[in-house]
Amino acid sequence: MDALDRQIIAALRENGRATYADLGRKVGLSASAVHERVGKLEATGVITGYHAVVDPSSVGLGVTALISIHPTDTADDDEVAVALGELVEVESCYRVAGDESFIVKVRVATVDELERTLGRLRRIQGVARTRTTVVLSTRFEGRPNTAGVGPDA
Amino acid sequence: MDALDRQIIAALRENGRATYADLGRKVGLSASAVHERVGKLEATGVITGYHAVVDPSSVGLGVTALISIHPTDTADDDEVAVALGELVEVESCYRVAGDESFIVKVRVATVDELERTLGRLRRIQGVARTRTTVVLSTRFEGRPNTAGVGPDA
């Protein structure tokens, strides 16, 4: 992982569909060289995937909420995590330090559906209590943090 | 936006580097047709971008935290949001309902840097108090929610 790799990574975080030729022009390498570098970054798990980002409301998911999940005394965190993973509306799942055991981000169509999702969450074995914070607006999300991937890092 | 568009969107959320030819084979259209559809989805703001997902630790960002930001009585939320956006370590920023005004996700290299980030956050005009929850592990993150984009939606 050298400065060139970091430049390539930064470019692919900006535009995940950039062609190898594009990337090569940007960093001053041939497309082949970039291709090989990206392949290695993928193989070593540095780049884990490429995803299109979709406007949630456009696909009928206008309600976002952040939910703290408090465990029961006897909760098995791994089991809870698996159960959380089975709910498609749970988009992200973080195991955290503190009172709660997990914080999850859910996206649903309506507050009605949010209510149903909360019901499903509470029915999971090991979940004692949830605390829901409704997102009013997303200022930005998943923004590339260039602190670690800049060309001069 | 028809079922074909939704299938294409779902496929691009799975693999943002899928070729138009691939997508065409998957949904039963020519590459040209897919190309045109995707162009329209981009132009209308349904698809907002494509991003490589990078393993945070691999780029020296091993510490993730979720931070609640409590406003002062006279806080201007828009100004606070702008100030939050200026910190590169703030990866996501949600305006929320409830006691706090924002919840942000930050990624930094070390807990030392987290401490410095908290200092920067507290120094923002309009920020009264922060509450930090450290992420121990990310079970999954930004997972495609197929509820709204499935072929049979």
Added chain:
DNA sequence: GTTGAAATCATAAAGAC
């Protein structure tokens, strides 16, 4: 929507630094 054609790109093999 499709097909067809030209430009561009991906990809692997070859050899040069």
Added chain:
DNA sequence: GTCTTTATGATTTCAAC
């Protein structure tokens, strides 16, 4: 080892239909 060049097939992209 990494890069460039080279070469071929696939893909993109824009016509015209």
